[in-house]
Amino acid sequence: MTADRLRGEESLRTIKLARTAARIALWTACGVAVAGIERLLPTPLPWVRLGLANGAALLVLLTLGFSAAMLVNVARVCVVALLFGSWASPAFLLSLSGAVASVLVMAGLRALPERLIGPIGLSVAGAFTHMLVQFLVAMALFVRHSSILAFAGPSLIVAVLSGALVGVVVALVLGRLPQTLLGTAVAGYR
């Protein structure tokens, strides 16, 4: 009897793990898709984008947690770089550092009570961090000249506004998608 129950628990764990893996793959694919589409849209500066892919990472952070969100964002940046031929280029390193920093800050702010800060605030903080870290890394590694700062201010303003927009999208998606696609409880954020 005990052996049967153990086997039952184990298969339950396997199923849970498989579901989590499937959800991570799903949201990574979603991030790749929206990032790819955004790349096709013309923007005044190459690094100014809406940032819906960061929204996918935020969604995963709220539903599956920190590790899954980090995995989704890093995997997304790598897949997009491979697809668009920027692998191991300066642009790739900037995207990667921005994506990692964004998840770190969003995860940190998530420690605050849910009634105080929702998807919109987390998204804005993530977008701002992404842009800021990109500029800092670019200045430290590639440009080494303060003239790049002339672009930082306007880019940060755009990041805050687009971050808010993405946050609204995430909030709406959280409230509408079936639990199966999202995973664990997100009651506070819905």
Place this chain on the structure above:
Amino acid sequence: MKRLLIRPGDLILIVLLLAVSVAVTFATIRLPQGSRAVVSVDGEVTAVLALGVEQSIQVKGPLGVTVIQSDSEGVRVISSPCPHKYCVRMGVASIRGQVILCVPNRVAVRVEDDAQSGFDGVTG
């Protein structure tokens, strides 16, 4: 209980980060300063003034003499025989590409830069 779409912390974050961004924008804004002022009358270049050096010149147009002065702030028209004195009221010009015009007396002062510095454009 139905949660609000936008919560207090969200608003605080948006306002705070937007303020930081605007502050960064204003702190880093640097208009390209010119190094000389090219004076032309009726389309002909008649004089070149070095910005930052105090000097004044007089140029003759159809209506009379226009006095142009350069100093540490830039270049300006001091006096003009034209009826409305728009050129005098335009004040000082120091940013590359800035122009002071006196249409009646056909005088144009354009701020230029002999050594191009900085970037013309950036691409990813």
